[in-house]
Amino acid sequence: MDVFGSVAELYETARPGYPPEIAAAIVDHHGGRPASVAEIGAGTGKGTEVLAAIGAPLTCIEPDPRMAALLARRFPSATVHAGTFEQWPPPAGGVDVLACAMAWHWLDPATRNTRARRALAPDGTLAIFGHRYDYADAAQREAVTAVLHAVDPDVRERPVDWFEQDVFDSGEFTDVRKEVIRRDLPLSGDQYLALVGTFGPFLSRTPQQQRAGLEALGRLVDDFGGTIVLNLRTTLVLGRAGQS
Structure with missing residues (x-):
């Protein structure tokens, strides 16, 4: 997950935030305000903004020291664990809510669900959420896809809402449910290119x-009049840990 540390400041300014109603959905699923919340892969705090609104003591787990430092400055009341989820020792009895925003895919697929359940208190709530970046205009979607594949033919996307299936298939959680929120997000050329510059697949390329x-995307945005309109699909997946 430390691939993002080199662009921590850009990540904070370029990445869109999350709908505030996610906080209320987590509290509702949990059955009231939780006594504690922990966040996996908190980054610079995009998901933390929503979780902090719950009003419970908050622990943020972030392995990249540069992102963890920025996170600590933004959320001085949170406890920041500068390490991986695997290195983090959950409190005795577990946490009431364990959340993860756009970082579930960085965890070991063989162990992430079991480790998450064990970190939760009995009947605790798992909350995974993230954005899916689509395009409001089909022509823009096709043009961007063509550009990306021309640069790197191996570009691939995960299935939509794949982490819902991942949690469900693990068998570690009950009452698994999904909520989807959509909104259109117009971006100028500079804003769009800044956003692309924070994506993991982009940062992993030469x-x-x-x-x-x-350069190719910049020309493309110019061809579309200087604006790209994203259709931002935000998915929240909730589950409940069984009695240990």
């Missing part, structure tokens, strides 16, 4: 591929 991709 400098030459990154440069070629940004």
